[in-house]
Amino acid sequence: MTATLDRLESTIAARRGADPDSSYVARLNAKGMAKIAQKLGEEAVETVIAAMRGDAAELTGEAADLLFHLMVLLGASGVPIADVMAELDRREGVSGIAEKAARPRD
Numbered sequence: 001m002t003a004t005l006d007r008l009e010s011t012i013a014a015r016r017g018a019d020p021d022s023s024y025v026a027r028l029n030a031k032g033m034a035k036i037a038q039k040l041g042e043e044a045v046e047t048v049i050a051a052m053r054g055d056a057a058e059l060t061g062e063a064a065d066l067l068f069h070l071m072v073l074l075g076a077s078g079v080p081i082a083d084v085m086a087e088l089d090r091r092e093g094v095s096g097i098a099e100k101a102a103r104p105r106d
């Protein structure tokens with residue numbers, strides 16, 4: 001999975017400055033962060049809908065769209081996928097319930 005995301009990150013970085021007429025990555029970046037964020041939100045909603053329909057093939061496609069648009073957003077934000085993976089590694093073995101219970105209260 002990491003190798004796939006690493007390759008996709010490189011492809012997105014290489015395509016960002018391409019001709020928007022021939023590159024979806026370039027076209028989306030040319031529209032700016034608000035449009036990239038909007039697309040990510042739309043893909044998240046479509047992923048949720050596919051999950052609720054119980055259609056595994058549809059969910060697979062929507063999840064791929066979601067991950068792709070997340071990668072475009074991370075790239076446009078200058079956040080390497082390696083940093084996200086490192087954060088997940090850091091959390092490994094820490095129960096979400098225990099972590100939430102240990103948060104300082106307001």
Ligand SMILES: N=c1c2ncn([C@@H]3O[C@H](COP(=O)(O)OP(=O)(O)OP(=O)(O)O)[C@@H](O)[C@H]3O)c2ncn1[C@@H]1O[C@H](COP(=O)(O)O)[C@@H](O)[C@H]1O
Nearest residue numbers: 008011012015018022023024025026027039042064065068
């Ligand atoms: N993985 C993807 C990928 N997944 C989805 N998409 C595109 O994401 C778009 C999402 O479809 P939507 O209908 O939701 O969006 P839309 O057509 O822009 O609709 P509106 O926003 O206009 O309403 C489609 O154009 C898909 O083709 C992708 N486009 C590119 N990639 C990867 O990025 C690489 C570079 O792509 P280009 O920049 O286009 O060369 C490709 O070789 C792939 O590896």
